[in-house]
Amino acid sequence: MESAQGFARTVMVTGGAGFIGSNFIRLVLAERPDARVVNVDALTYAGCADNLADVRSDARYAFVHADVRDAAAMAQAFERFAPDAVVHFAAESHVDRSIADPSLFQSVNVGGTAALLEAARAAWACRDGFRAGCRFLHVSTDEVYGDLPLDPCCSDGSDAFREDAPLRPRSPYAASKAAAEMFVGAYGATYGLPIVTVRCSNNYGPRQHAEKLIPKTIERACAGLPVPLYGSGSNVRDWLYVQDCCRGVLAALEKGRAGQVYNLGGGCALPNVRLVEAVRDALHDAGAARAAAFSVEHVADRPGHDRRYAMNCEKAAAELGWRPTTPFEEGMRATVAWYLERAGVV
Ligand SMILES: Cc1cn([C@H]2C[C@H](O)[C@@H](COP(=O)(O)OP(=O)(O)O[C@H]3O[C@H](CO)[C@@H](O)[C@H](O)[C@H]3O)O2)c(=O)[nH]c1=O
Numbered sequence: 646m647e648s649a650q651g652f653a654r655t656v657m658v659t660g661g662a663g664f665i666g667s668n669f670i671r672l673v674l675a676e677r678p679d680a681r682v683v684n685v686d687a688l689t690y691a692g693c694a695d696n697l698a699d700v701r702s703d704a705r706y707a708f709v710h711a712d713v714r715d716a717a718a719m720a721q722a723f724e725r726f727a728p729d730a731v732v733h734f735a736a737e738s739h740v741d742r743s744i745a746d747p748s749l750f751q752s753v754n755v756g757g758t759a760a761l762l763e764a765a766r767a768a769w770a771c772r773d774g775f776r777a778g779c780r781f782l783h784v785s786t787d788e789v790y791g792d793l794p795l796d797p798c799c800s801d802g803s804d805a806f807r808e809d810a811p812l813r814p815r816s817p818y819a820a821s822k823a824a825a826e827m828f829v830g831a832y833g834a835t836y837g838l839p840i841v842t843v844r845c846s847n848n849y850g851p852r853q854h855a856e857k858l859i860p861k862t863i864e865r866a867c868a869g870l871p872v873p874l875y876g877s878g879s880n881v882r883d884w885l886y887v888q889d890c891c892r893g894v895l896a897a898l899e900k901g902r903a904g905q906v907y908n909l910g911g912g913c914a915l916p917n918v919r920l921v922e923a924v925r926d927a928l929h930d931a932g933a934a935r936a937a938a939f940s941v942e943h944v945a946d947r948p949g950h951d952r953r954y955a956m957n958c959e960k961a962a963a964e965l966g967w968r969p970t971t972p973f974e975e976g977m978r979a980t981v982a983w984y985l986e987r988a989g990v991v
Pocket residue numbers: 738739740741785786787788845846847848856857858859861873874875876878880881882917947954
């Protein structure tokens with residue numbers, strides 16, 4: 646693979662108007678001066694063009710308003726921009742919505758990934774296989790492994806999933822992401838398409854949609870409303886600051902071996918009840934007055950609620966030289982500051 650210095654690609658980023666995608670585009674434009682970025686986004690409820698307002702006028706940035714399921718639009722985008730890399734973030738991402746409407750998740754996450762793989766295969770094909778240097782980076786999730794017990798005797802990290810663990814998805818969202826991974830694997834094995842997959846843990850940071858727990862907690866606390874915690878609030882998630890995640894995705898794109906999967910976890914496991922307290926404390930430290938009246942309301946549990954996620958990330962450290970570097974308190978401070986500033990609270 647090219648070195649970081651020699652990185653001169655046209656990168657097609659799908660879902661670039663979303664939370665992680667927009668942070669990733671900003672990182673690439675800032676740290677890879679020779680790179681061009683084509684953002685392909687359907688601008689659903691989860692995408693926000695304003696997420697990239699500051700890069701819109703950058704000559705190295707282009708936007709295509711299209712759905713990854715639209716084969717003709719994807720073929721056209723490949724022809725027009727001739728990307729040599731695809732970073733595939735575009736997905737329906739909210740577990741609760743997948744429970745309410747599983748078929749949408751099947752259509753977008755499985756059908757969309759399959760359509761994009763096919764567009765890449767057609768565009769990159771050449772006599773000897775595929776164009777030199779082309780690469781497809783697929784962004785997946787720790788949820789494909791299924792969950793782990795909450796039992797504290799297992800919480801020393803020794804039961805954390807490695808990349809070769811079987812996939813046992815439990816929610817329709819997780820099933821759709823696992824099914825997408827099956828297509829990714831099939832395109833690697835059958836056609837030799839050079840694909841790298843990353844599985845990321847729970848991201849947090851600026852620009853996340855308010856449906857997710859951390860922004861929801863910030864918004865509700867600032868509005869003086871109780872934070873709804875599903876069930877007992879003991880479910881554990883592993884929190885990864887979005888900037889660290891984006892650096893991991895970039896490292897996997899540049900240094901990952903084709904056909905390989907890399908876990909990208911935050912190494913910060915917290916029960917939800919502790920997490921919302923950390924948000925409360927960060928709000929308090931930032932001077933958000935209403936946070937003083939912070940309260941939690943235990944509500945009906947999410948059906949099939951995964952108890953705990955944990956991934957072993959030694960492979961990404963060894964092969965990609967990647968580790969998360971943002972301490973949780975620092976990431977939370979930056980996150981809270983971004984939401985408060987946007988809301989004009991402080
Ligand atoms: C929205 C909401 C969530 N929760 C709980 C459910 C989870 O245990 C935890 C985090 O929920 P969410 O913010 O929805 O995220 P979660 O279901 O873990 O999934 C996220 O993290 C995954 C990676 O683990 C990503 O693949 C998903 O796209 C992303 O949405 O908080 C609540 O207790 N109350 C809530 O209102």
